[in-house]
Amino acid sequence: MVPASRQWVLMFAIAAISVLPILWMAMGSLRPRQELFQYISLEWHLFVPVKWTLQNYAAIFVQTSKPLGLYIKNTLLVAVTVTALSLWFNSMAAFSFAKLQFRFRKIILPLFMSALVIPGEVTMVPTYLLVHQLGWVDSYTALIVPSVISVFSVFMLIQFFAEIPRELLEAGRIDGASWFGIYSRIAIPSSVPAMITLGLITFLGQWDSYLWPLVVINDETKQMLQVAIATFSNLQNTEWGQILAADTVCSVPIIILFLVLQKYYVQSIVSSGIKG
Template sequence: MHRFASIVKYTVMTVLAVISIIPILWMISGSLRPYEELFKYSSSLNYHLFVPVQPTLANFKEVIFNESNPFIRYIANTLFVAGIVTLLVLLVNSMSAFAFAKLRFRGKAVVFALFMSAMIIPGEVTLVPNYLLMNYFGWLNSYKALVIPSMLSVFGIFLLRQFFAEIPDEILEAAKIDGASMPRIFSSIVLPAVVPPMITLALMTFLGNWDSYLWPLIVINDDKKQMIQVAIAAFSSVEGTDWSKILAASTISTVPILILFLFLQRYYIQGITMSGVKG
């Protein structure tokens, strides 16, 4: 029975993995096809569904070297914004989570409850207030509008707080007795103990900002400062949608995320697993 259960488990996992990877394979295959061939084999079940008949790199060339839609610049903009936001999220939210987990101050429970209540508010509800706030500060059409509203993550505070709470208070008290300041305790004792959840939060934050579409579309009007997902959507216009270029651009935009996850997947899985156990 144990062997049969293992066979069933791995079979289900394999089927789910194949189902998950099929759209990615079709995206890569479509990016290598001429537009005329793109949907020609979409309803067939032969190998041409994933293998181009006339493979070409013209779609990638037109996307990368498009003067009216400079895709490389959009990638650089997105890397810059996503990287800055990720660093700020790790810094700000780790300190906030540590305060909620280990420090004592009046009204801590009430403030934390208010933070947690923000998790049930859909992001679309705050679009108009955030836009008006950015307009009031004069940050529209600047990277400030993309970075500063994203530097606080309620989920990130909740995630890290669970791990900080598991650090024994005796270790922190011993460090205080030895003369360590609170910043020294935080940087030398607390942060090294929560590396997996920090990397998990970093990956989730980077991916969220890399895939961000609606907020950059609203607050950024300068094409030179635009983000990658808005740039991909620009290949669709009133004249028609060039799906070959969209698939090529989507393939290019997927590569950095795959590389990042490839190197950090062990920490990501460890952080998710540990959060499930400790939560």
Template sequence: MLKTLSLTLKLMVMLALAFVFILPIAWMALGSFRPHEEIFKFANVLEWRTLFPVEWTLQNYADLFFDTAEPFSRFIGNTLAVAATVTIFALFFNSLAAFAFAKMNFRFKRILFVFFISALVIPGEVTLVPTYLLMRNFGWINTYAALIVPSVISVFAVFLLVQFFSEIPRALLEAARIDGASWLRVYQSIVLPAAAPALVTLAIITFLGQWDSYLWPLVVISDQSKQMLQVAIASFTNMEMTEWGRILAADTVSSIPILLLFAFLQKYYVQGITMSGVKG
């Protein structure tokens, strides 16, 4: 009896939490089908019209995708290309660094790792100006290189993978070395397959970070044709009028890839987060 009551209580709490988290997303998605004058008309009352449109329209999506001055599909393509490129390079370089710190022995490894991890306490805003000056000296301002290169190496990514790589038995790696495998072969054939959940977790986090990036693209990109998604959505707000219908439609479209990515890779994401924090 007590067990049934406990399970019922947990289910009710989970349903309540799910409702709280899903309600804003549902309001955003359904609100994108409202005409401009109806979006906030029923926001102060709690009834079916608060969530569901009275008058359904696709005008917000038409304005979003058929505006030649601000081609939203181009912004999606830019963001997708940058996010995918950063994710691929981040998985390669950060996993190599994490493998070296976790499994290889070299002088001053502990000291270097401590200094490297200490960068986690430095806010990104502090390095914004030096990174911008570096990009300017390279001549990369207003180019995709300025969006991609500074985002590839991540201290958090290396830290996450080091925790996971540390769980791989060293005897397995030593056996491969005795059989004549190089460190690169060990990394490719043993470490990467064993670390698939952590790599998927890192891929999701990296892709999501780039997909939602706002401040850095706003600083280094002024060419509208090269702009990123979140900056483009923010441009729908101006001094004369905020295009809420268009913003809700853009937010809904930009949320779909992330929701699909997490839905298909949720198992690996949870497993990677859980296992990377387990020691011993």
């Protein structure tokens, strides 16, 4: 049994290892270009700038060629839309697989779940060809529609819906509720931690999306945040201060979102739906 004091020391050490790179990134965004790599040894100035400046933040928001505010708006639009639609469609699919009996269910479910072992890069080319045939290239539709359905999301929610007591659903049926009514009034409220956790994972995945937007979006006015940040680096010049400033800005919403919803995230890990 590890003493409580040692547990606190271990947790503090793990937290420090996790936080220090984020601190260096945030402090580096406040340094002038010539100072950014001047201090590389483990000392005070490695994390605290000698000369403080907001020039990096001014540059990423003011320049008209790469308006970071526009990229944040695009990413927020796509991430929120994908998260909302993903929770809706994937939860309905998971509820159907977990609680409804229908023909060929025992065949369809394993085939559907087998897609978990297929890397996304394998399906990227056929997905792009389909998107191109539909005329969706260079549109928000190309970013949203292919990302809505997720096998992992369905698999995760099946575990939670499967734990809902069958008697609770039968009581709803006796009261005259439809299956959709049971899904919306019983299953979803009973799985709030799982839904919030899945929402966080989905939102984060879209917020950090890089490869797919790089492939399907050529219009700079519709580009996503991570692709835009990558353009600060090129063969001639790399604006590391602006990259750190942009990374800091795009990290803030995720950190705030996690801090607000972390209790639901933890709850979904330590439990798996309702215990009968």
